[in-house]
Amino acid sequence: EDKVVQSPLSLVVHEGDTVTLNCSYEVTNFRSLLWYKQEKKAPTFLFMLTSSGIEKKSGRLSSILDKKELSSILNITATQTGDSAIYLCAGLYNFNKFYFGSGTKLNVKP
Amino acid sequence: NAGVTQTPKFRVLKTGQSMTLLCAQDMNHEYMYWYRQDPGMGLRLIHYSVGEGTTAKGEVPDGYNVSRLKKQNFLLGLESAAPSQTSVYFCASSLGNSDTQYFGPGTRLTVL
Numbered sequence: 001e002d003k004v005v006q007s008p009l010s011l012v013v014h015e016g017d018t019v020t021l022n023c024s025y026e027v028t029n030f031r032s033l034l035w036y037k038q039e040k041k042a043p044t045f046l047f048m049l050t051s052s053g054i055e056k057k058s059g060r061l062s063s064i065l066d067k068k069e070l071s072s073i074l075n076i077t078a079t080q081t082g083d084s085a086i087y088l089c090a091g092l093y094n095f096n097k098f099y100f101g102s103g104t105k106l107n108v109k110p
Numbered sequence: 111n112a113g114v115t116q117t118p119k120f121r122v123l124k125t126g127q128s129m130t131l132l133c134a135q136d137m138n139h140e141y142m143y144w145y146r147q148d149p150g151m152g153l154r155l156i157h158y159s160v161g162e163g164t165t166a167k168g169e170v171p172d173g174y175n176v177s178r179l180k181k182q183n184f185l186l187g188l189e190s191a192a193p194s195q196t197s198v199y200f201c202a203s204s205l206g207n208s209d210t211q212y213f214g215p216g217t218r219l220t221v222l
Contacts, residue, residue: 004152006152031208032208034210034211041215041216042114042200042213042214042215042216043153043200043213044213045210045211045212048208048210050208088152088153090152090153092207092208095166096141096158096160096166096207097155097158097168097169098143098153098155098211099155099169100145100152100153100154101152102150102151102152103151103152
């Protein structure tokens with residue numbers, strides 16, 4: 001059973017749209033949740049969330065953790081073609097284990 | 111700072127051959143990780159290390175071995191490659207266990 005599940009698997013939007021990506025996680029030994037953006041090669045870090053209800057923001061991207069719902073969302077406002085990528089969610093668990101979701105592939109069309 | 115580097119970038123092996131992937135980081139990070147990424151799937155942790163001389167198994171360790179003889183290097187070995195090990199391999203490092211992971215550019219391995 002997957003510890004981290006992302007939805008949707010893929011998404012196509014037009015420039016200027018706002019998108020919300022979802023990530024749910026298994027609670028046992030959970031410590032933190034991380035979001036990454038993966039374009040052509042290596043994932044690059046976006047956010048790390050440890051506390052529930054505190055929004056983290058970076059430009060047009062924002063993310064929040066909901067420990068009651070065991071989930072997190074990543075919002076992207078005013079999307080641009082450069083936002084096209086795979087967005088990965090990962091849970092950090094005890095004993096330094098990271099478990100990644102399968103990713104959401106976002107395609108932003110001009 | 112080069113960050114995290116991986117060699118080689120590409121490799122093709124025949125079934126049964128062995129090889130070693132090298133990961134190097136120049137950020138003085140304690141933690142290092144090896145992942146594999148298969149089409150349509152996220153990254154899966156193979157092995158990790160919390161410091162020089164230590165290694166531990168991740169989610170999918172079978173068929174792989176690792177060594178961390180120097181703090182800056184983390185080696186991933188395949189003793190007898192199998193087609194199921196065809197994948198893109200990513201190395202990552204972090205300062206501590208609650209810190210951001212920085213990823214290398216990846217190694218694309220094909221086993222025929």
